[in-house]
């Protein structure tokens with residue numbers, strides 16, 4: 001009996017883990033401080049009601065259907081702890097993490113706030129994890145992941161003669177994790193891999209350097225395996241490839257995500273007011289410039305708190321290649337011609353960034 005109590009207690013401890021606090025706001029508004037936050041595996045879980053309040057939306061728990069319903073300008077959006085999808089009308093949008101009941105309240109993660117809620121409000125959202133979990137004894141234990149993060153942190157930029165020593169590319173999703181699915185059935189995991197393989201070929205052919213793909217087929221990877229690719233010897237640039245699904249089928253274009261920095265959010269129209277730009281921002285700007293030159297719409301450069309995991313100075317950009325639920329763009333994204341166009345621009349963006357970093361001139365287009 002005593003054992004059972006002990007096990008239950010341990011389970012309870014491991015489930016609730018560390019307390020945290022976050023600030024949430026619509027971009028440009030005063031942040032709302034929320035302390036009823038549970039941190040699990042480094043991911044903050046915030047009660048959905050608190051979050052909706054902070055961004056000016058309303059919703060309620062539907063106890064009959066066991067769903068939480070959010071009132072939006074697109075209609076009712078529904079999430080439930082049993083489902084990894086947000087439902088809006090007849091459409092289902094994959095969530096990075098399922099909502100969870102913790103301590104009697106339904107909670108969602110930072111990824112939900114920054115992606116789904118930002119789209120439901122139609123505005124960008126400021127989110128900051130104040131992360132007192134660092135004071136927690138558990139959090140201080142160095143996991144393999146922590147070691148990898150530390151490695152990336154210490155990773156120095158390319159200081160040799162070569163433009164780049166190696167590039168790591170992470171095609172998002174794989175296996176059972178399909179990512180976003182287009183109306184035609186075409187899956188994000190397929191697009192990410194197709195573009196990654198083409199881009200790897202371009203880089204290898206033109207620069208003659210090793211290119212590391214985190215996966216070369218249709219299988220699932222752990223976060224650790226993805227990071228290991230980036231931590232390989234000589235890797236000077238890390239690109240993560242993904243695609244999106246918008247709540248409006250009209251959304252289109254490429255979005256670029258980098259780690260959070262001093263500024264809370266950067267958009268294509270904002271002037272970036274930081275004294276020294278990070279290498280990741282320079283890489284993202286270089287990619288944006290060439291994509292635009294090639295006639296591809298760029299929605300902007302955004303900060304993703306998800307990429308904060310890597311916190312290092314390895315130039316890292318997550319490229320959202322387009323919207324798979326936009327009928328026209330989805331069609332385009334499935335054609336080898338448009339994929340080649342994206343690849344050509346991504347290659348040139350990486351190349352120009354490397355040259356700029358090496359203080360050389362004459363960009364290619």
Ligand SMILES: [Zn+2]
Pocket residue numbers: 172173179180188241242243
């Ligand atoms: Zn994705």
